[in-house]
Amino acid sequence: MGKGRIAFVTPRYGEEVVGGSEAVMREAAHGLAGRGWEVEILTTCARDHYTWANDYPAGDFSAADVTVRRFRTVRDRPYFAREALLRRVLAGAPVTPQEELIWLGGKFRVPDLFHHLVLHGRSFRGVVLSPYLLWTTLAGAAAVPERAIAIPCLHDEPYAYLSVVRPLLARSAQVWFLSEPEHALAHRLGPVAADHEAIGCGVAIPEGYDPEGFRARHGLGSRPFVLYAGRREGGKGWDDLLRGYVGAVGRLGIDLDLVSVGVGDGSGPPGAAGRVIDLGFLPYDELPNAFAAATAYIQPSRNESFSRTVMEAWLAGTPVIATGAGAVVAWHCERSGGGLTYRDDDELAECLALAVEAPGALEALAARGRSYVLTHYTWDTVLDRMEEALERLP
Amino acid sequence: VTAGTEARRVVVYGEYPPFPTAGAAATLATVQALLADDRDIQVVSPKPSAAHHHAEIGSPKGGARLAALVGGAELVARFDPGILGASGGAGPAAARAGVALAVRRASACTIHLSPLTAPPAGKWVRAILGGADRVVVASEEDAARLRAAGLDAARLSVADEPWWLQAVVAALPGAARPTEFASLPDVSVLGDDASREAIESEVRRWAAISRQRDEGSSTSASMPLQVLPPLTPGPATSSRRWVGRVRRLVQRLLAGQIDPIVDQVNSLRRATIEAIDALPVGRPAMGSDTAANQTLSPPVDTDG
Numbered sequence: 222m223g224k225g226r227i228a229f230v231t232p233r234y235g236e237e238v239v240g241g242s243e244a245v246m247r248e249a250a251h252g253l254a255g256r257g258w259e260v261e262i263l264t265t266c267a268r269d270h271y272t273w274a275n276d277y278p279a280g281d282f283s284a285a286d287v288t289v290r291r292f293r294t295v296r297d298r299p300y301f302a303r304e305a306l307l308r309r310v311l312a313g314a315p316v317t318p319q320e321e322l323i324w325l326g327g328k329f330r331v332p333d334l335f336h337h338l339v340l341h342g343r344s345f346r347g348v349v350l351s352p353y354l355l356w357t358t359l360a361g362a363a364a365v366p367e368r369a370i371a372i373p374c375l376h377d378e379p380y381a382y383l384s385v386v387r388p389l390l391a392r393s394a395q396v397w398f399l400s401e402p403e404h405a406l407a408h409r410l411g412p413v414a415a416d417h418e419a420i421g422c423g424v425a426i427p428e429g430y431d432p433e434g435f436r437a438r439h440g441l442g443s444r445p446f447v448l449y450a451g452r453r454e455g456g457k458g459w460d461d462l463l464r465g466y467v468g469a470v471g472r473l474g475i476d477l478d479l480v481s482v483g484v485g486d487g488s489g490p491p492g493a494a495g496r497v498i499d500l501g502f503l504p505y506d507e508l509p510n511a512f513a514a515a516t517a518y519i520q521p522s523r524n525e526s527f528s529r530t531v532m533e534a535w536l537a538g539t540p541v542i543a544t545g546a547g548a549v550v551a552w553h554c555e556r557s558g559g560g561l562t563y564r565d566d567d568e569l570a571e572c573l574a575l576a577v578e579a580p581g582a583l584e585a586l587a588a589r590g591r592s593y594v595l596t597h598y599t600w601d602t603v604l605d606r607m608e609e610a611l612e613r614l615p
Numbered sequence: 616v617t618a619g620t621e622a623r624r625v626v627v628y629g630e631y632p633p634f635p636t637a638g639a640a641a642t643l644a645t646v647q648a649l650l651a652d653d654r655d656i657q658v659v660s661p662k663p664s665a666a667h668h669h670a671e672i673g674s675p676k677g678g679a680r681l682a683a684l685v686g687g688a689e690l691v692a693r694f695d696p697g698i699l700g701a702s703g704g705a706g707p708a709a710a711r712a713g714v715a716l717a718v719r720r721a722s723a724c725t726i727h728l729s730p731l732t733a734p735p736a737g738k739w740v741r742a743i744l745g746g747a748d749r750v751v752v753a754s755e756e757d758a759a760r761l762r763a764a765g766l767d768a769a770r771l772s773v774a775d776e777p778w779w780l781q782a783v784v785a786a787l788p789g790a791a792r793p794t795e796f797a798s799l800p801d802v803s804v805l806g807d808d809a810s811r812e813a814i815e816s817e818v819r820r821w822a823a824i825s826r827q828r829d830e831g832s833s834t835s836a837s838m839p840l841q842v843l844p845p846l847t848p849g850p851a852t853s854s855r856r857w858v859g860r861v862r863r864l865v866q867r868l869l870a871g872q873i874d875p876i877v878d879q880v881n882s883l884r885r886a887t888i889e890a891i892d893a894l895p896v897g898r899p900a901m902g903s904d905t906a907a908n909q910t911l912s913p914p915v916d917t918d919g
Contacts, residue, residue, distance in 0.1 A: 297663045318634075318635070319634065322634055322662075322664070326663045326664065327663070330664075332658075332665050332666060335632070335665035336646075336656075336667075339643070339646060339647055356633070360632055360633040360664075360665045363632035363639075363643075363665070364643075385635075491885065554811065555811075558811045558812075559811065561814060562815065563822075564819075568822040570822070571819075571821040571822045575817075575818060582809055582814055585809070586811055589811070
């Protein structure tokens, strides 16, 4: 006899799906299944988060110890109206709640998933939904608010201030935040459900690291490099990092390459040919080796609700250098005493110089970071907190 | 579709989640009840929503679409009572005719109306509501107005609950904010055991010095150019096949005029970067007396 039934509603699911929220949902789902919960993953047939095309077949299948149910996405026209609404949202222009929802539904909708929740949602102890700005989450929570557990993964960005987000935060049965800054942001946005907490996010601890093998497999030789892992796109600070890196190398002559992994265009500007190295998408079990091989890990994104890559770098004993504009990562660095933050390109340049010229100082910081992760963010610790929260549900 | 399955099918029309309106909540409650009764439901909402279909019945196209979707199924609808008003030209009249057709095509029909806001026109009351088996109104006053407009009293009833009123969500108590960050300690010596704060303080001090030294330096002038991506023609693709074809055709037709301009702009950009990078630079590496490597090309890898 299991502990109960729980559903995870995630916009995408699959080994090749890249995304922090999707990874949290996948690992939490399998972690709770391993602890005796009967887990269903309700997701779409989409793999690409730009097109939301139905790349996977609809239907049910078993993945290890969970049941996965895929539902087809529906996309509407006219597309241009949605683009016009997006421009207004980003410009901070007035947008009515109805327009917000039309914009949101214009990306994709999944009516069959919604009605699956309407029909079966109450058979679950909890229905976990993430992230906040996707139709699956906002509509799914509306289908079963009394069972909904939102993991919003909020960022301080224009979308977070849309009125359609407020019911998710206020009317869900529980809200699980990944960090205290995200928790504080939610209170700035409006009412939050009475039962909420900063539950955190688990990080898998690799059995070992192979930095030399990683260098050999990817032709990196012995040159030192800083690493960025994530989507190479403007919203994640990639363009800022390129600008800051090129400036640092050009002005200070810093002997560090910039290696990046993930999806998106990882090429550097022409002036940095040979110094900005794109390794593309790496297999899941190769990522820890990338962290271990790096001189330092760079987190240029201000839009983070947790930042698993920072934790993975610390676990690998690699120093972290992060933009101070991101409240969450700055909070981790401050709380752990394990990472450096920069406020502009000049400070980034000096941090990179420090990584080359005083590596001992940064290694000591990385050790504090590793201790911080092991204390707060192992999956065992986080799953304990999740189960305690689930026990509070009626 | 057999007659049996059609009899089990119900088309539900109304506002629907995730729109957070009272009407949407009421429609969802109807859907939940029908699903619990093992009915085969199809939800139609005015705007794209979690419903299976959408049809704006204020337009002739929407009215016709609803009629087509209903077929011989049962219909449960929440209509805006504005549809019963006398105003409007040919367009609204055609839309109302479509809605009336939807009601009459249904094997059974229940219509819920929110409070009437204008006098109903007898013509539309009879055309739209006359085909319904049951009309549920907001009050006895509304029932009287519809009876006066010609609707059969036996079909009328008054709603038990004011479903059209938005539920009030009380503000919930906030949680404690995170504690304020500690101020940075005044540490001037940097060693392997230095605190994060001490290191950051040094980084900021160095950056400030760097900023002062770089003021007026010509070496930073090429950075915006290096970050600027080369000019390329716009993508000749589209999710719509015919748009992609048109774009590719236009690009091919204009290639003779556009490509030389793109090449010239990119040549100019490269020449400018090279000219700026060739200028002398005076910033030495931190803590070093040697001149900094001024190029971005990688040093020789001694591992070969």
